[in-house]
Amino acid sequence: MDDIVGDKNAKFKELYNQDGVFLRQAGEMYTPMFGCTGSLYLWEHISDAESKPEVPSRFLEWRPQDFVELKTALDEGSEEWTLIESVKKRCRTSSGNMVKDFLNSIGNLNVCFSNIKSLRCSKHDVLTTFYDGSCELLASFVFPTSESREHFLGTIQAFVRLQPTRRDKSLFIVYDAASPGFKDLEKSFAALDLKTDSSFWSLLKNIKSNPYEKSMEAFAKVTGYVYNSVDDEEHYMAQDDLQRSISEIGDDASAYAVYDIPNCLPMRVDYPRCNPLTREQWRAQLNGEGQLEDVESIKTLIFRGGISPDIRRVVWKFLLGYYPWDSTEKERHALDISKMESYYKIKMQWTTFSKEQEDNFSDFSQRKSLIEKDVNRTDRVLDFYAGENNYNIFSLNNILLTYLLYNFDLGYVQGMSYLLSPIYMLLRCEVEAFWCFVGFMKQVMSNFDYDQNAMKEQLKSMYLLVNFIDPQLSKYFEDHECANMYFCFRWLLVWYKRELQQDEVARLWEVLWTGYPCKNFHLLIGVAILEHERDALMGDNNGFTEILKFINELTGKLDINLMINHAEGIYHQIKDADHLTDAVRNILGIPVAEASGLQSKPEDDRSPRKGVSEPDEIEFEKSIYSNFLSSSTGRLVFLFRP
Amino acid sequence: MANRSGTAQRPNGQSQGKICQFKLVLLGESAVGKSSLVLRFVKGQFHEYQESTIGAAFLTQTICLDDTTVKFEIWDTAGQERYHSLAPMYYRGAQAAIVVYDITNQDTFGRAKTWVKELQRQASPNIVIALAGNKQDLANKRMVEYEEAQTYAEENGLLFMETSAKTAMNVNDIFLAIAKKLPKNEQNTGQGGSVQGRRLTEGNTEPKTGANCCK
Numbered sequence: 048m049d050d051i052v053g054d055k056n057a058k059f060k061e062l063y064n065q066d067g068v069f070l071r072q073a074g075e076m077y078t079p080m081f082g083c084t085g086s087l088y089l090w091e092h093i094s095d096a097e098s099k100p101e102v103p104s105r106f107l108e109w110r111p112q113d114f115v116e117l118k119t120a121l122d123e124g125s126e127e128w129t130l131i132e133s134v135k136k137r138c139r140t141s142s143g144n145m146v147k148d149f150l151n152s153i154g155n156l157n158v159c160f161s162n163i164k165s166l167r168c169s170k171h172d173v174l175t176t177f178y179d180g181s182c183e184l185l186a187s188f189v190f191p192t193s194e195s196r197e198h199f200l201g202t203i204q205a206f207v208r209l210q211p212t213r214r215d216k217s218l219f220i221v222y223d224a225a226s227p228g229f230k231d232l233e234k235s236f237a238a239l240d241l242k243t244d245s246s247f248w249s250l251l252k253n254i255k256s257n258p259y260e261k262s263m264e265a266f267a268k269v270t271g272y273v274y275n276s277v278d279d280e281e282h283y284m285a286q287d288d289l290q291r292s293i294s295e296i297g298d299d300a301s302a303y304a305v306y307d308i309p310n311c312l313p314m315r316v317d318y319p320r321c322n323p324l325t326r327e328q329w330r331a332q333l334n335g336e337g338q339l340e341d342v343e344s345i346k347t348l349i350f351r352g353g354i355s356p357d358i359r360r361v362v363w364k365f366l367l368g369y370y371p372w373d374s375t376e377k378e379r380h381a382l383d384i385s386k387m388e389s390y391y392k393i394k395m396q397w398t399t400f401s402k403e404q405e406d407n408f409s410d411f412s413q414r415k416s417l418i419e420k421d422v423n424r425t426d427r428v429l430d431f432y433a434g435e436n437n438y439n440i441f442s443l444n445n446i447l448l449t450y451l452l453y454n455f456d457l458g459y460v461q462g463m464s465y466l467l468s469p470i471y472m473l474l475r476c477e478v479e480a481f482w483c484f485v486g487f488m489k490q491v492m493s494n495f496d497y498d499q500n501a502m503k504e505q506l507k508s509m510y511l512l513v514n515f516i517d518p519q520l521s522k523y524f525e526d527h528e529c530a531n532m533y534f535c536f537r538w539l540l541v542w543y544k545r546e547l548q549q550d551e552v553a554r555l556w557e558v559l560w561t562g563y564p565c566k567n568f569h570l571l572i573g574v575a576i577l578e579h580e581r582d583a584l585m586g587d588n589n590g591f592t593e594i595l596k597f598i599n600e601l602t603g604k605l606d607i608n609l610m611i612n613h614a615e616g617i618y619h620q621i622k623d624a625d626h627l628t629d630a631v632r633n634i635l636g637i638p639v640a641e642a643s644g645l646q647s648k649p650e651d652d653r654s655p656r657k658g659v660s661e662p663d664e665i666e667f668e669k670s671i672y673s674n675f676l677s678s679s680t681g682r683l684v685f686l687f688r689p
Numbered sequence: 690m691a692n693r694s695g696t697a698q699r700p701n702g703q704s705q706g707k708i709c710q711f712k713l714v715l716l717g718e719s720a721v722g723k724s725s726l727v728l729r730f731v732k733g734q735f736h737e738y739q740e741s742t743i744g745a746a747f748l749t750q751t752i753c754l755d756d757t758t759v760k761f762e763i764w765d766t767a768g769q770e771r772y773h774s775l776a777p778m779y780y781r782g783a784q785a786a787i788v789v790y791d792i793t794n795q796d797t798f799g800r801a802k803t804w805v806k807e808l809q810r811q812a813s814p815n816i817v818i819a820l821a822g823n824k825q826d827l828a829n830k831r832m833v834e835y836e837e838a839q840t841y842a843e844e845n846g847l848l849f850m851e852t853s854a855k856t857a858m859n860v861n862d863i864f865l866a867i868a869k870k871l872p873k874n875e876q877n878t879g880q881g882g883s884v885q886g887r888r889l890t891e892g893n894t895e896p897k898t899g900a901n902c903c904k
Binding site: 271413417420421423425426427428458460461462464465489495497498499533534536537539541545592595599 | 736741744769771772774796
């Protein structure tokens, strides 16, 4: 349908039309019409050669039908909206005077669509509010039904993208899909690069000792920072967040719906696996002194394809810290000797215990007996460990007992024997296997802590990653009381050892030991498996028990190369996602400064990460958040998430 | 122990009457044979070098008892003290528990008593607890006397049997004894009607225990 609105020469096409839409609120000039019902239209200008440039391409029009008082209570939303109104203090900086002229030429309420920078969909009613670039309310409508609002949102998504804000999922930033700034839209608070203000971060040091004052001080700084910055999309967002945070004092955020507009992930790119690192490739990297020339490229090759079995013995010793990556052959010789000496020194500590001494040392004898029991049932199906009086079982026992003395605080915990078994099977030398095991344990030691917090944390991270990649699956877990992800416990504790064949374990572990392409890549392997099995997991209304059973029964059925391949694809999707959150960023150690498309740097060099100091930032967020929530004043809602 | 009457058997594997479903959890020190008991009960198998349980395992087995089909949802847990903090998740809501110890190891009996105490204090109030003294096939290395355990069980109102997952001795019986003791009221009844009962043991490798299973 063509229509002519305003300008007699301009042609408009109706994109949307809905009767029975209440006008809740708008600019002051429309006050007499507040609470009236009317028809809401969305018009699109059909441009032709004669079109005047000042005619907006799309606009919302609301035409009053009658003046029936808005009697609907709108109770649950009312408080919030009063507060929003109270924010209207700053002068309006609406862009484009031509729009105002255009609007003034028409009697009905008109809102130029390009002026709408954000919109809010509330939960209990179908109230929908449009804001301009300064968070000023343009218009607030009540749709007759939720379907009509969904239809409206569906219509506008043909030409704009709605991005929920991270802190408040009922508020959507409206972005022209073609806008160049869209990519960077979801940049976090951290990306505001507050660290340039050194005094700001110096507050951190005092925040624990003097939480309330320091938090207030910090808050004031943030406020100042946000308001003093100009013309930047990120700052606009922060401004908007802050504005609302202040306005929503005492607000109940649960009054808002999470209107389900899926965040789009970038397309999954296939990263094909390559051939394993060969002896030739390895040798080519060694200089005259036997030193590796280019460690990064070696690690990349290992990550891409693993290691050829014939040089695994050597390379694993580098991966597990037995040899430093930059060592010369001569240094490695010396290390072999010193490591042998120290191993036997530690070993001698327990081999020389007398029976009586052992009886008086129950902490040791209990652990010793547990090691014996576990070793006796570790990988006995493999020929290497099969049969009675197998010498290799005896060696596993020796190594674990020596480790027990080496790290008595940790002790022996079930699962460790499974981490040692593949290492010993490859190296076939107690000394080397011991020190390589020590290297591996350094990476995963916290998994075996008494409080199990590290495991719980990983399971939580796993959930967050699944939620990011496959919200439908995470929702399923949530709805079926398995959001704790305990069914992944075994995967994470022994790095999929129990699900895979020995050669597959070796392949996976060497890939993971490179530390590429990001921190906690082993979690993404799990995400890849869950995603791969999603249909089976969600079928038959499975609950926790069925899922646990299903996961446990995946043993021997996984294609690990495919899962590594998927996990890498997932990693790149996450890294390049427009809506990447800090929580996910932190799990994978993706630096804030790393813009999409850049090659990531691995985490494992133990060097402090360049760029924004994330740990500080996390600490800061945590302390601020907890201090604000716990302070009795509680008058401010801070813009950070927990 | 087992009901030998055979009245529950129906032609074509159809068992009539009600269906009850129970959550059962196995607890006990590591390497006492929890997983082996379950494997024997559910699959009729025994592995000399049964791998340690990491996290937890879940299995089901259905048995028939007179006119009732009892479906056990069995949670097999990791035994080591270190993983104790995960245990409540598994025994929460359980109607039955088998606390297992190794008759050749006195410490495991002590640990079993601790589990019993914890269950009595923290699990469902009406939980049926059975005490299993496993590895009865190693009776020549016995460190826990039968009478000692029996007295303890009586004092605490526990079912008690010495079992051997290796020889299958008393394995089905202890599950049957639990099934008998569990209240088969409406609460535990499934959708009703008849359900195809599974064979009690699939492997057929064990001696007949007289368990009353569906055919």
